[in-house]
Amino acid sequence: MRQPAGAGRRGLGVGLDLPWGAPVGFRCDPERGDVVEDRVVRFLSSHAEAFAYVFVSWQPKSRNGLDANDYVAAFDDLFERIPSAAVRTLHQTTLNLGALEAYDRAPIVDLTNALIERYGFAWVNEDLGLWSIHGRPLPYPLPPYLTRSGLRAAVRNTEAVQARLQAPLVLEFPGFSPDESPTLGDLHAYDFFREVVEESGSPATLDLAHLLSYQWLRGKRGEALYEEIERLPTDHCLEIHLSGCAIIGGRFMDVHHGILLDEQFELLSRLLPNCPNLRAVTYEDPKFDERGELLATTRASFERLRAQVAPWAA
Amino acid sequence: MIPLDQALDRLIHKRGYRDAYLQGRFDALELAASDLALVRSMNGQALGRLAERVAGEALARKHSGSGSLFELYPRSIQAWREAHPEDASGLCLAFAFLDSPAFDGYRELPFSGIGTSLEEAFFRFCELEGLADRVIREHEFLAAMMQLLVVSPSACVALPDCIQRTAGGFFSISARAAPTLYAAVRGRLVRGPLTPFLASLLAPGAQPRQVAEQHGVSKSVLDQSLAQLSALGLVPRCS
Numbered sequence: 253m254r255q256p257a258g259a260g261r262r263g264l265g266v267g268l269d270l271p272w273g274a275p276v277g278f279r280c281d282p283e284r285g286d287v288v289e290d291r292v293v294r295f296l297s298s299h300a301e302a303f304a305y306v307f308v309s310w311q312p313k314s315r316n317g318l319d320a321n322d323y324v325a326a327f328d329d330l331f332e333r334i335p336s337a338a339v340r341t342l343h344q345t346t347l348n349l350g351a352l353e354a355y356d357r358a359p360i361v362d363l364t365n366a367l368i369e370r371y372g373f374a375w376v377n378e379d380l381g382l383w384s385i386h387g388r389p390l391p392y393p394l395p396p397y398l399t400r401s402g403l404r405a406a407v408r409n410t411e412a413v414q415a416r417l418q419a420p421l422v423l424e425f426p427g428f429s430p431d432e433s434p435t436l437g438d439l440h441a442y443d444f445f446r447e448v449v450e451e452s453g454s455p456a457t458l459d460l461a462h463l464l465s466y467q468w469l470r471g472k473r474g475e476a477l478y479e480e481i482e483r484l485p486t487d488h489c490l491e492i493h494l495s496g497c498a499i500i501g502g503r504f505m506d507v508h509h510g511i512l513l514d515e516q517f518e519l520l521s522r523l524l525p526n527c528p529n530l531r532a533v534t535y536e537d538p539k540f541d542e543r544g545e546l547l548a549t550t551r552a553s554f555e556r557l558r559a560q561v562a563p564w565a566a
Numbered sequence: 567m568i569p570l571d572q573a574l575d576r577l578i579h580k581r582g583y584r585d586a587y588l589q590g591r592f593d594a595l596e597l598a599a600s601d602l603a604l605v606r607s608m609n610g611q612a613l614g615r616l617a618e619r620v621a622g623e624a625l626a627r628k629h630s631g632s633g634s635l636f637e638l639y640p641r642s643i644q645a646w647r648e649a650h651p652e653d654a655s656g657l658c659l660a661f662a663f664l665d666s667p668a669f670d671g672y673r674e675l676p677f678s679g680i681g682t683s684l685e686e687a688f689f690r691f692c693e694l695e696g697l698a699d700r701v702i703r704e705h706e707f708l709a710a711m712m713q714l715l716v717v718s719p720s721a722c723v724a725l726p727d728c729i730q731r732t733a734g735g736f737f738s739i740s741a742r743a744a745p746t747l748y749a750a751v752r753g754r755l756v757r758g759p760l761t762p763f764l765a766s767l768l769a770p771g772a773q774p775r776q777v778a779e780q781h782g783v784s785k786s787v788l789d790q791s792l793a794q795l796s797a798l799g800l801v802p803r804c805s
Contacts, residue, residue, distance in 0.1 A: 314630045315718035352571035356677045386575045387673030387681055391619050397570060434613035436574060436604050
């Protein structure tokens with residue numbers, strides 16, 4: 253398995269999406285140029301003791317051809333103003349690793365390598381799914397084709413990126429929306445993911461909302477939600493993600509609102525002892541106000557996660 | 567027969583193809599037996615909801631400062647609404663747009679091949695449907711394209727022939743009414759009426775001296791005009 257440089261557990265981390273023009277994101281300031289929103293800096297600075305690791309997502313600034321120079325000012329501003337002790341990684345959003353069609357990833361890898369070189373990202377995370385199809389965007393990543401040919405394509409795509417990327421590519425188990433994820437193929441998604449991870453020699457990210465959404469979609473409830481984790485590539489697991497989820501109208505929704513479910517904590521407790529190469533447990537897309545303070549509705553989730561991760565990280 | 571990824575693309579974007587699937591007209595799907603079996607086991611309701619969301623977002627999604635199609639084509643879309651009062655949400659419009667051949671050339675991302683912009687694809691759709699007046703359609707199209715190019719001057723899209731590149735950016739001149747300049751140059755939008763002389767001067771391949779002679783314009787006026795166009799970043803490459 254391709255491992256990132258530096259050994260050891262990082263502990264609790266935080267992941268931020270940071271789209272352009274969003275309250276939690278980047279923006280173009282008429283006087284200062286491209287900057288990160290101040291509330292992001294306030295949040296990360298005031299929680300410097302809590303997070304030993306931070307990932308930020310790459311989001312397109314415009315429809316220009318990819319050029320790392322277009323992103324340097326904003327990323328410089330972010331990393332100059334937030335605590336420097338935390339390990340940094342990048343979440344890609346365009347590699348489209350589940351695609352069957354021809355898809356030229358070279359410009360994406362070139363851009364990512366330039367960012368790795370400048371900011372020292374320890375690894376690059378990416379969902380093993382479809383972010384677009386035939387050049388047209390999807391509203392959220394769809395699961396890959398759960399077929400043998402889909403599996404071969406995913407391995408091939410991953411190996412090609414892994415060979416050129418200057419930091420390890422970490423594959424993330426994809427999400428399964430109950431409402432809008434038409435799934436093609438009948439391979440078990442855990443088996444599919446494990447095979448791609450193992451065949452490509454990649455590290456893995458287990459997003460607990462994505463895992464639970466898959467099992468929920470298969471009709472699993474209660475104890476059955478935590479079954480089959482032996483089918484996951486737990487020995488390749490480098491990172492675990494927890495984002496806010498809710499069960500609405502009997503459906504499992506990965507809403508990223510900062511409030512974690514009991515089911516996520518339970519699954520985390522079962523995975524922690526089974527992931528020997530785990531580096532970070534990541535609180536993804538926390539919700540905070542303009543002062544950088546966590547919303548009151550989310551504080552209990554954050555404190556509970558922090559408490560659960562602390563013994564593992566010690 | 568078409569491959570599975572093409573089928574999924576059509577199922578998401580093409581209402582006619584999706585309807586054939588949902589109504590069980592499987593012969594129309596052009597799929598090999600093994601792929602057809604996979605498609606038949608798919609959750610049709612989830613597909614329908616995804617398709618609805620994709621269509622809605624095609625009209626409503628803002629593009630990195632360029633605005634949504636609702637914002638860029640208000641009068642063309644108003645013409646649709648007047649002709650289809652039952653389509654209050656615009657979803658029928660969105661489905662019709664995605665279903666049209668005008669949508670087929672559109673590519674938002676260049677990694678599977680360069681295509682037309684969403685702005686141009688929607689203009690082509692409005693042309694096919696005859697929405698609003700042709701002068702209005704052209705005006706909305708050229709304004710939308712310049713909005714795209716002022717935000718993303720290196721946009722990975724195929725540009726239509728009516729848009730010219732200059733050292734300072736891009737411009738086009740309306741052809742369906744008195745000449746009006748639409749430009750995205752040096753990070754700003756420029757728009758305004760042109761005299762026939764200036765329009766000819768900016769035409770592709772124009773030779774300034776010949777244009778001046780044809781319009782009875784003196785050399786000093788020609789020089790002043792070229793200087794002004796140059797200051798705006800509009801001098802065509804051939805000048």
